[in-house]
Amino acid sequence: MIPKSxxxxxxxxxxxxxxxLSVAIGLVLAGHEVIVLEKAQQLSEVGAGIQIPPNSTRILEVLGCKTQILEKALVPKAYHFFNHKGDNLINIELDPYCARKYGCKSLHIHRGDFHKCLVERARELRITILVNSGIVEIDLDHNIAITHDGHKYHGDVIIGADGLNSNVRSSIFGKHSLATNSGDQAYRSLISIPExxxxxxxxxxxKIPCVNFFWGPQGHVVTYPLKGGNSCNVVVMGPDNLPPDARVVAADKHEVLQFLKTWDSRLQLLLSLATSTxxxxxxxxEELDSWSHPTQNVTLLGDACHATLPYLAQGAAQAIEDAAALAYLFGKIKHKSEIHFILEMYEYIRKPRTTRIVNSSKDCQQIYHLQDGEKQKLRDLECALDPPQERCPARWADPEFQEYLFGYNIFExxxxQWLLATTMKEKL
Ligand SMILES: Cc1cc2nc3c(=O)[nH]c(=O)nc-3n(C[C@H](O)[C@H](O)[C@H](O)COP(=O)(O)OP(=O)(O)OC[C@H]3O[C@@H](n4cnc5c(N)ncnc54)[C@H](O)[C@@H]3O)c2cc1C
Structure with a gap:
């Protein structure tokens, strides 16, 4: 599905x-040469679990990572939604439903395992990955990425996949922080299943692999077990009380227990088993005006240009879709002079979708975190409608929105869009 240039x-x-890593793999499959520059001393992923929705597993198969990922992932049977008192609001089947309807499974996996699968695939394709190579700026006149210790790397194209506080983005658009605080924080723990x-x-x-959501005043909780039967991923969202400049800090579980004081007692019990949080x-x-430099061949991907709240579990999935789009489009290139046209197409294809997902994830904050009252009662009643309707608060149950998220095939x-654009170009 990735053409070869x-x-x-x-x-x-x-x-x-x-x-x-996803874009590096895709571009090599499209016939190009890629070097990856990573700031960290070693290749790894922080955090605990991650959900891989069907729109993403579809791409990982084309990138050649599916078998390794399936070995390390669990296939959740369903999403279960509860209110904070533990009343079940709605269940949404995932397996075997997703494979039947969308041709791909929904998965969840330890982030470290997911990242390792991508690193192994990149190594199999002989992609050079240099660690301890933090980029401080891009020389836009010469398309050169410059590391903290002065090493220079020239590319016909430079892709900034350097996350929320992207230095590549600062080089293109100026050094102001674009990260917007949502007012929420996430406590993440892996809790021992034997305990x-x-x-x-x-x-x-x-006992049965499922993703559970508990919605309550000012926060929500997500749980799912990870493969191997040893640990369960537990994330508690609540009001942000981190120090002003911090992004991640160690947390005290008593603070989490205090926050969940009036919630379902099973959640209190669960969090009391956490050993580190x-x-x-x-x-x-917020939506950027543009993702690429207006004249030079430098662009952005993933959290660097559309970091989102994790409330639809689509952040990494959207980064992987970006990667697939770049791989496909650069697989079509016939001449260097087409690079900028391709970067424009990339943005044209990707920006409306990522913007809708960022905005819909923000809407979820309002839906999930309602105080008890009339709005919350209405929300819970809407969840109970059978069959689920458009605008169902459990967004994956909304038939149109589910199709939009899971049914999307970036290669198609x-x-x-390539056919349309090239036909139009020929007519002009
Ligand atoms: C609590 C939580 C739960 C989530 N759950 C899900 C989920 O279930 N499903 C999902 O799809 N998404 C989820 N996400 C979102 C997902 O984690 C991110 O969207 C995804 O990791 C973004 O990938 P990225 O490669 O764009 O950026 P990042 O993961 O931030 O990677 C950026 C990389 O660039 C490196 N780097 C940074 N600066 C430089 C530099 N100057 N030079 C060189 N290297 C640099 C970093 O070290 C890092 O390795 C969740 C996020 C959170 C916070």
């Missing part, structure tokens, strides 16, 4: 996270 360009990818198994009331959280400030980026979209 008959010319080979040199790409510099800044950032070896999920987005950076949970001592409490039968927690069986529903780990970190909390992340949740930030996003690029193929369609």
């Amino acid at each position: 008959n010319i080979s360009l040199r790409f510099v990818v800044v950032g070896g996270g999920i987005g950076g 949970m198994a001592k409490h039968p009331e927690l069986d529903f959280i780990h 970190f909390k992340w400030r949740l930030q996003y980026i 979209e690029c193929k369609k």
Whole structure:
């Protein structure tokens, strides 16, 4: 599904996270040469679990990572939604439903395992990945990425996959922070399943692989077990109380327990088993005017240009879709002079979708975190409608929105848009 170009360009990818590695793999499959520059001393992913929705598994298969990922992932049976008192609001089947309807499964996996699969695939394709290579600026006149210790890397195209506080973005658009605080933070813990198994009331959280959501005043909780039967991923969203300049700090579980004081007692029990918790400030980026430099061949991908709240579990999935779009479009290139046209197409295809997902994720904050009252009662009643309707508060149950999220095929979209654009060009 990724066309192979008959010319080979040199790409510099800044950032070896999920987005950076995915685009590196895709571009090599499209016939190009890629070097990945990563700031960290070693390649790894922080955090605990991550959901991989069907729109993303579809791409990972084309990138050649599906088998390795499936070995390390769990296939959740369903999403279960509860209010903070533990009343079940709605269930949405995922397996075997997603495979039947969308041709691809929904998965969840430990982030470290996911990242490792991408690193292994990149190494198999002989992609050079340099660690300890933080980029401080881009020389836009010469398309050169410059590291903190003065090393210079020239690329026909430079891709900034360097996350929320992207230096590549600052080089293109100026050094102002674009990260917007959402007012929420996320406590993330891995909780021992053998410990949970001592409490039968927690069986529903780990016995059958499912993603559970609990919605309550000012926050929500997400749980899902990880493969291997040892740990359960637990994330508690609540009001942000991190120090002003911090993004991640160690957290005290008593603070989490205090926040959940009036919630379902099973959640209190679950969190009392946590041995270590970190909390992340949740930030996003408002839609940028542009993702690429107006004249030079430098562009952005993933959180660097559309960081989102994780409330639809689509952040990494969108970075992977960006990667697939760049791989497809650069697989079509016939001459270097087309680079800027391709970057414009990339943005044209990707920006409306990522903007809708960032905005819809923000809307979820209002839906999930309602105080008890009339609005909350209405929300819970809307969840109970059978069959679920458009605008169902559990957004994956809204038939139109589910199709929009899970049914999207980035390769088909690029193929369609490429055909349209090239036909129009020929007519002019
Ligand atoms: C609590 C939480 C839960 C989430 N759950 C999900 C989920 O279930 N599903 C999902 O799809 N998404 C989820 N996300 C979102 C997802 O984690 C991100 O959208 C995704 O990791 C973005 O990938 P990226 O490669 O664009 O950026 P990043 O993951 O931020 O990677 C950027 C990389 O660039 C490197 N870097 C930074 N600066 C430089 C520099 N100057 N030079 C070189 N390298 C640099 C970094 O070290 C890092 O390796 C969640 C996010 C949070 C906070």
